[in-house]
Amino acid sequence: MDPRYCAQDVLLCNLCNKDVLQSHCEACNISLCLNCVGKHLSDPSKRHNVMPYSQRNQQQQHIIPNYPKCPKHSEKHCELYCESCDFPVCSTCLSSGYHRGHNLSDVLQKHSSKKESVKRDLEELQEIIRPEFQKVASDITAVKANLEKHYEGLTTAVMKQGEDYYREIEIIVNKRKSEIEEIRAKNLKILSKEDDEIASNVLEIKQKILDLEKILSSNDVTLAFSYISRNAEFRNLLPKPNATYILPILSPPKFNTEQLSNFFGSLSELSVTTDDLEYTLKRTESHSSPPARPLLDKSQLITTLFTNFTNLSSISCFDGEEIWTFERNIMELYNLQGKLMESIKTKSKNYIYDIAVMKSGDLVYADPKARTVNILKNKQIEEVIRLQEWSPYYVCSTFSNDLLVTMNSDDGQSKVIRYSGSTEKHTIQFDNKGVPLYSSDVFLKYVCENRNLDICVADNGASAVVVVNQEDELRFRYTGYPSSSKEPFCPYGITTDSQGHILISENLKSCIHILDQDGQFLQFLGNCILQSPWGLCVDNKDSLFVAQSSNGIVKKIKYM
Template structure:
């Protein structure tokens, strides 16, 4: 009840203060008689909401700490506190911006609701997903470590009693690694679970604040959402492998085979962008008629241009069928040329987020970085040979590989020189990729990994975790021409563009693998593709050794 009235008094209009009230304006939070209500509604500068007094909404006004008989019906924007009418007129808040407490309550309530929505729909589900992934990984390692133990047993059966002690030592090492592996994952689970508990408490508190409609609690609320947008660290473990050797009784311990060391790395947790930050980029519709805006003569021999990567919209790195990689501008001027460290021709090239160049060397089994014209080998493979490479939005490297016996293919992710992910099989244990050695790849804006598997005549797309999303095998209506995917790239609209080499065209797909249209532009055997920051497409033509810059959006 208003402090100037008692239970025995007749409630009077707040404006004229002489006539009993009958109505209440919920926008202005004042009580009105019949005549004053008519005048009040005639003010068209605001959308007043006048209701019968008995039907008004109740508001839990905060009592003024400085004037005990007053309620805080206003809000000082500068001091960031609720104030009463006496505070406003006392001069203490002179010159400060004063707003209506109900308007402030509405704005703060909206902010709380947005925070709660983000926690419930975006942040907490990511934590749940991480926890689920760790549990799945724990189940998988039971099988994998079990296989390691079985391999050790099989080797032990061959050597019989002479190597029983060695078998036991190896199994002990496996068990110890498994324990450390599980300990690392359990610790990761505990960290995630703890954060999830904190999130649940925060969401519960927010719901309580929203339900209470308490101005004091609402106005003093401090958002912690930014704290939880940075996800907990994720443990990445490089599983040990077992390498059996031929039996030599004089060197049983060495010949039995060794376990690679268990590698447990904790990655920094990803920082999730806020809901505002992850809004979609401006929509760029596809042009009905794509057009060539520049043609670059690379200087390679005919039939000798394979890859292109653009550090900017005015320059391109190229690699062909020789030991030299070239940086050229749109006028075909050679800006830089660098010979490979081994003298072999590079299999593929990619520009990093820092503007450096990475190239793969099939013969030496190396991945190399060119920085300030200096070449350093960052990765040397064993049992596998690197093929094609791309740099991700997170500055990781994705590399397609083929085994030394040319029977297996996979995609491997590297952070620096550390392997953090290997993608080779689907959920049924079947190979995702054919064994051929032409496998350009690209990361899409939604973090899908897109591989142009030429040997399979398909574009194979998996999600960030390596789970198969779809295979695209060409336009469904085209049954006369075989699909020959080679180069592949993606753009800001999450389109997937792949070079259909033998058919001299580019296929444009959406992020779910639906065909949208072709790009022709008189292309001759298009191979390597890349897209610059403005979504211009660069196409390396094998047949002409030229790069075409194409506007298609």
């Protein structure tokens, strides 16, 4: 027996797992028998470098990459990366033809570039962002110390005046001291809150640094691919020092025996000016005035989620941690890791066309054949609304937790009704001239409410998005972005975000239109990362979720 093959029971071909290995492809890091070399070289998706096994790179023998498992073919590992779809693929994925014409690269090269990005983030966090946070925290500590001196000076001034009139005005002195203490506490509370926020951010950065160091020290490809940079978020949170505090002052008038309370003057209110500062801290924003957020020049794919379905038309979520979707008469709940959390059939077993998540987290769906609107609570389905001559198709939950339902009658009319629970509040059907607002087509009238309380309907049959205000007055119709193409505008899904943007999917053109709340076109989204978008929803952090009708995939996209 050849002594080079004395371990032939162990060192077998990585492809057939039967014959003794004799060759090694260094490009693919795979060992081969003579019979499998030709089969391996027939794969044109990458360049190969086959050599005798004994001459393989010695360093390569000890560093075996941990290829990620394919999410669709659990028995396969992904050795390639699809740049067009932005996720790893295996050989079975390629043979399916789905990635035909897509740009492919080596998964290890992609892993290397990901690590370079992680390394840059780590350096920025360590050398720039963390020191700046620490500097601002130090500045706030100094401001707090100066404030103590200022308030001590105020108290001393009041006590000095009190020595002259102590017997007569002892009550007033104590009152003024109490006022000073109250304002001082208010001032310190403001600073302490900012100090706590800075400390919290520093802790988050410290943990992020540990996570990045772990990724850099690991050969686990999955860790690098699951990494999402937060450096931009930390940069936006970085505060600038020197807030302008208009501190209280004591303003004593001239002595007046008839107005003893005026002997000690009055304290001005604490005023903190931060409007001109160039930083953003985590603050609670009011519902009606969210901070302005510009659109990205190029949207970013954050997550790709595979469902059990093949034809998705609707999707709904609230907090962005779990996603509801459906196909035919089955509704399923997924987490962002693609794990199926719940699967429910409609009560009537009828096919449905739309779903919506309420603020309570309960799921609502319309059943046109049964002429009912139903709610799923604690895995139990309850009927909320029953209609007689109208069939409900599409639903949405409003900011006030009402329901908007689009429906069609037996004689071909269309309308939108707002419900509070099972009570009908008002109907939207005609404009001020008595002309129907919506087409008579039965299908594809997705509905949503905008932040300014406009009601937006994607009316596919009319090739328009129809928007009415709170008084049911027609505000505008959007009929598509002007172009040289003769293809009509075909709206499918619709949703809105915290900025009042209106997002409309065009399934056949694989794009999403973004409008402002007045119907002005802003930009297209998605030609490079979307395929047949249909259902849309935006979570409470303005992340966009898109259901692709052609392949049952849900994509999470950052566009602001």
